[in-house]
Amino acid sequence: MSAAVEFTSTRHNPGVDPVLAGWTWEIPVYLFVGGAVAGLMIMGGIALLRAARGEQARSFAAWQAPLLGFALLNVGMLALWLDLAHRWYAWRVFLTVQPSAPMSWGSWTLLLVYGVLLASMLVRLPSSWPWLGARLPLLQRASDALTGSPRRLAALGIANVALGVSLGTYTGLLLNTMVARPLWNSAALPLLFLLSGLCAGSALLMLGAWLRGDGAAPSGFVTGGLATLVQPLGETAPPREALGELVRANIGFIVGELVLIGLYVANLATSSASHVQALALLTTGPFAASFWGIDIALGLLLPLAVQALLLAQRSPALLLRWLPLPALLVVAGSFTLRWVMVNAGQMSRLIAAGP
């Protein structure tokens, strides 16, 4: 049995003591949004690749995902910027490349993500927002050049998938590289964040598909802009039966995330005393209710069961009516995972081996 240890310290730095709380609400929001955008890019990219091959030319995911992704990315970047304590110096990130710093890689990746999302939006924007297409013929020509060439469309799809995977794993990698925080020291974390991002991204697409109307999108300046987020391309909506495909994908991502959570827990539980103590924050400690209750039970298991039941009914109308429930639960669970990981991770610390 090891001897009891008691530490007392005169240190009292705000945000550091008694436990590290440097990152508050902004970083969980940023990580959640980053993951969701990654998921949207991967799904949108795959749909673009299918569109380039002539399949599913009217796919909801292909045209909607970049728009939703672009809107969400701005929310995430705002949260990230608000988190900075020296925020007017944020431009310093883009004056250098620090190969050993994941945050430096991430900053440059986000610039590429912006570029690819903007290019992907061009595919849809002029037709769903004629106001813009009429005033900026260059935009219309760029859109025509992309939609008219399967090769360009495929290249855009590949760029979306590649950057989506990079962004999705980066959000986990950012935490994973910090050895001082044992809760984050599992190789499963980047993949877990990627899968969670795919869950959130597909759930957002499901919500978008549910919100959209069946008619043509309005073309006004404001209404057209808002409608681009949820309205279908063209004058008629894509078939609602296609929603089943989204639901099946979401079920697959949930199962994948559950497997990775199992691996993550097993990884920490069989590691050093520091890791076992860190894991206790999630299993029995102050974050247990959020982790097991909201993330796993409400955010993964319940939507998994509901979606499986809805698919088993083979009724597109029933599926559409109940779709928001699992989608909202998955989104809430995905955010809770980031919130728990960021806050519990900061609380975790290495245990001194002692003499």
Add this chain to the structure above:
Amino acid sequence: MARFGMVIDTRKCVGCMDCVVACQTENDVPAGYCRDWITTEVRGTFPNLTMEIRSERCNHCDDPPCVSCCPTGASHVEDFGRVVHVTADKCIGCKACLAACPYGARYVHPKGYVDKCTFCTHRVKDGLDPACVSVCPTRCMHFGDLDDPKSQVNKLLASRRWHTLLPEAGTRPRVFYLT
């Protein structure tokens, strides 16, 4: 090129906090913050107890995780003494270094940038000891070049038992505690 380090004799330290006050005065540390602090560690079960009092600060690690995670290069290793420094006008206040440091040695200055112990290199360049070392009433703190075999710090490390904080973190700290 020098590689500065600090050796602190825990058998002499009484936890008087003169080092803490000297640092705050010398470096204009804002009220409510500290760059160095006193930790008291008690081990064992009564009546078999041991106690160690330590003056702690940034360990100016040879492999500093705060430097490798900094996205702007604000956290860097100075050529002078291989001391870990933060350039205030490069720091964006992302707090990655706070999460990466296993010792909790950094804090966000009220002006927004991250701050920490500098080993008082502005004094060392003038041939003086860091403020904390120079005021210690029990002379338990020693500062010098770890790459100089004849330095007092190396002689102490060669003649006494010592430990560093959290060696398992792999950061190779350069503040040593004599036991």
